[in-house]
Amino acid sequence: MNEYIPCFAxxxxxxxxxGEVHEYMLSAPGCWEMFNEVLAREYSDLRYWRGHQFTVDAYACQHVGKKEDSRALNSVNIHLASLHGVFEKGLSQAETPKLRERFSQFYKGKNLLDWLEPPSSFGQLTVFELWNNEDADLHFEIAQNWARSVWKAWEHQHDKIHELVSQID
Ligand SMILES: [Zn+2]
Known part of the structure; x- marks a missing residue:
């Protein structure tokens, strides 16, 4: 048996x-496991914690789930809004949870968010690069590069996200 397989998502x-996978951020079980191992490092070590918001946003935007699932649809919109905040508006990592919360509260129950057609490729970087790194000092940089690469992969939806975020300001 191969040690690794590509995540279909x-x-x-x-x-x-x-193994188990997330309810709507669908992935290969091994991809979900690596994500959880990365989270465990982030929760237990401040040097890793610094990259946490990047990790969460990048992973969510690479695992879009099913079009019919409103939880999946909302999640992708919310996490793309967060990446927009960071890479277009210069928000700090400490500010992104608040933006996600405001965005989510604003759009909750209004049926205003659409399924965002994903790109054909989510970029070269994935949770594997972060999971495979054991240097705590490099964690933030890898997470940031991953998140930036995911944001770039979604370029065809940047205008749409910009418009959604501008409505909550
Ligand atoms: Zn995956």
Missing amino acids: CGAKSLNIE
Whole structure:
């Protein structure tokens, strides 16, 4: 058996294992496992914690789930809004949870968010690069590069996200 298989969603080199996956950020079980291992590092070590918001946004925007699932649709909109805040508006990592919260409260129950057709490629970087890194000092930089690469991959939806975010300001 191969040690790794590509995640069908994001393309990450993923642990070839059986296991659970997220309810709507659908992925290969090994990809979800690597994400959870990265989160565990971030929750337990401040040097890793600095990259946490990038990790969450990048992973969500690479695992779009099913079009019919409103949780998936909302999640992609919210996390793209967060990446927009960081890379277009210069928000700090500490500010992005508040933006996500405001965005989510504003659009909650209004049926105003659409399914965003994903790009054909989500970029070269995935959770694997972060998971595979054991240097705490490099974690932030890798997470940031990953998030930037994901934001760029969604270029065809930048205008749409910009418009959605401008309505909550
Ligand atoms: Zn994946």
